[in-house]
Amino acid sequence: MARTTGSDGEKTEAAIREAAVNLIARFGYEAMSMRQLAAEVGVQAAALYRYFPTKEELLFTLMREHMEGLTDTWEAARPISGDPVQRLSAYVENHIAFHIERRHATHVSNMELRSLSPERLTQILRMRTAYEKELRAILRDGAETGAFSIDDTGLTAMALIQMMTGVIVWFRPGERLSITEVTATYLSMTMRLVGAKIDAYSAARAFGRAKDAVAF
Amino acid sequence: MARTTGSDGEKTEAAIREAAVNLIARFGYEAMSMRQLAAEVGVQAAALYRYFPTKEELLFTLMREHMEGLTDTWEAARPISGDPVQRLSAYVENHIAFHIERRHATHVSNMELRSLSPERLTQILRMRTAYEKELRAILRDGAETGAFSIDDTGLTAMALIQMMTGVIVWFRPGERLSITEVTATYLSMTMRLVGAKIDAYSAARAFGRAKDAVAF
DNA sequence: GAATTAATTGAACGTTCGTTTTATTATTGT
DNA sequence: ACAATAATAAAACGAACGTTCAATTAATTC
Numbered sequence: 001m002a003r004t005t006g007s008d009g010e011k012t013e014a015a016i017r018e019a020a021v022n023l024i025a026r027f028g029y030e031a032m033s034m035r036q037l038a039a040e041v042g043v044q045a046a047a048l049y050r051y052f053p054t055k056e057e058l059l060f061t062l063m064r065e066h067m068e069g070l071t072d073t074w075e076a077a078r079p080i081s082g083d084p085v086q087r088l089s090a091y092v093e094n095h096i097a098f099h100i101e102r103r104h105a106t107h108v109s110n111m112e113l114r115s116l117s118p119e120r121l122t123q124i125l126r127m128r129t130a131y132e133k134e135l136r137a138i139l140r141d142g143a144e145t146g147a148f149s150i151d152d153t154g155l156t157a158m159a160l161i162q163m164m165t166g167v168i169v170w171f172r173p174g175e176r177l178s179i180t181e182v183t184a185t186y187l188s189m190t191m192r193l194v195g196a197k198i199d200a201y202s203a204a205r206a207f208g209r210a211k212d213a214v215a216f
Numbered sequence: 217m218a219r220t221t222g223s224d225g226e227k228t229e230a231a232i233r234e235a236a237v238n239l240i241a242r243f244g245y246e247a248m249s250m251r252q253l254a255a256e257v258g259v260q261a262a263a264l265y266r267y268f269p270t271k272e273e274l275l276f277t278l279m280r281e282h283m284e285g286l287t288d289t290w291e292a293a294r295p296i297s298g299d300p301v302q303r304l305s306a307y308v309e310n311h312i313a314f315h316i317e318r319r320h321a322t323h324v325s326n327m328e329l330r331s332l333s334p335e336r337l338t339q340i341l342r343m344r345t346a347y348e349k350e351l352r353a354i355l356r357d358g359a360e361t362g363a364f365s366i367d368d369t370g371l372t373a374m375a376l377i378q379m380m381t382g383v384i385v386w387f388r389p390g391e392r393l394s395i396t397e398v399t400a401t402y403l404s405m406t407m408r409l410v411g412a413k414i415d416a417y418s419a420a421r422a423f424g425r426a427k428d429a430v431a432f
Numbered sequence: 433g434a435a436t437t438a439a440t441t442g443a444a445c446g447t448t449c450g451t452t453t454t455a456t457t458a459t460t461g462t
Numbered sequence: 463a464c465a466a467t468a469a470t471a472a473a474a475c476g477a478a479c480g481t482t483c484a485a486t487t488a489a490t491t492c
Contacts, residue, residue: 002441003486004439004487005487008439028244028330033478033479034479045480046440046481047441049480111327114243152393155402160379162381163382166377166378218455218456218471250450251450261451262451265451265452266470270450271450
């Protein structure tokens, strides 16, 4: 056998990416074999090497594009306003929405860093640091203007990111809570955590869609 | 060659556990080979099988004893008092101290769950759930007595645990902050997050050792 | 419709994996 | 001193790993 009827390079590559994200998220990068991945896609293992030169390059591609996606959605969602409360709200909303929508890819990006070569690890970490820097800037501005009351900006940023990203560990779509409800609760917890001095009205307004008033 | 001079079963087993925790934390369970582990201990791979029947059994033992240790330290630290603020303070302090002290073992317990067989996974998750239940009970009591102001007990418990456990990702002993300082900041953030209605004096008292007053 | 290019197969390469078996030596108990 | 036992080494097992290569067929181009 050789080329199969209806075979299409673009479709095959997309299928490989999707299957790889799911398999790595479920079994781990080391535990996933190229033959297992190929079987999931419906091709022979050798066919994978037409699209990705090595297994690690495949992993790196998945991670890089995930981080680029995160940066892109934040740049699109970032508000023009300088109000720290609104900026923080936008950051939290974007972060949670993005990570819930791409639970598997997030798992891969967070858990498989140690399988990257040093240079590639550095590259991914640089992207991550740049993204986290945005949050620190918001917290610093808020602390300076008095909108927030924060002990340690760096620690608070890390705590918030761990708390928000942790959603993917337990959140399952279609269960007790909707994404909107989860986001609202996390926004409320975030605002209290940073000591935001705003009332329920501002909170609802900052959240964008006015739903049941969020009590800080 | 065969038995070496000075060889001792107990010492060898302890050396295997310690080396395994470090190697798995650094490279991952799947990436660590039994030969690599044996070399780290200073024996041949076959010698490992005198102490652990399979690689997975070794992983399971490490995880089970880590969870037992966590439960044990909490039972020893758990205050008799019914005051939710004091109980929550004790929980946070114990959690952070334990996880920082055993960073590598925590990494293993959090990252390698998928390498366990279904039955063993269930067993570890049961222990974890029981431990988290303690936190939910504290939060529920605090919400009922009015000491805390909480939207969703379950969500808040998960958020707090993710936030606290996240410390091991970035904390390195001997860097900018000491364990005491980190714990104080996280206690402060926790109390604000749950809407605890207490003043700085109570906070310092709850923290046990009266250090620089913690502002909520 | 022939030539070219794209996509894939099937088989094979050398290596490493977890694990088992057997033999050998150190230590302990008598 | 000698038997019993504990601890390890050395070698080997089959299976699986990531990857390569040559052959083959489908789609495209002219």
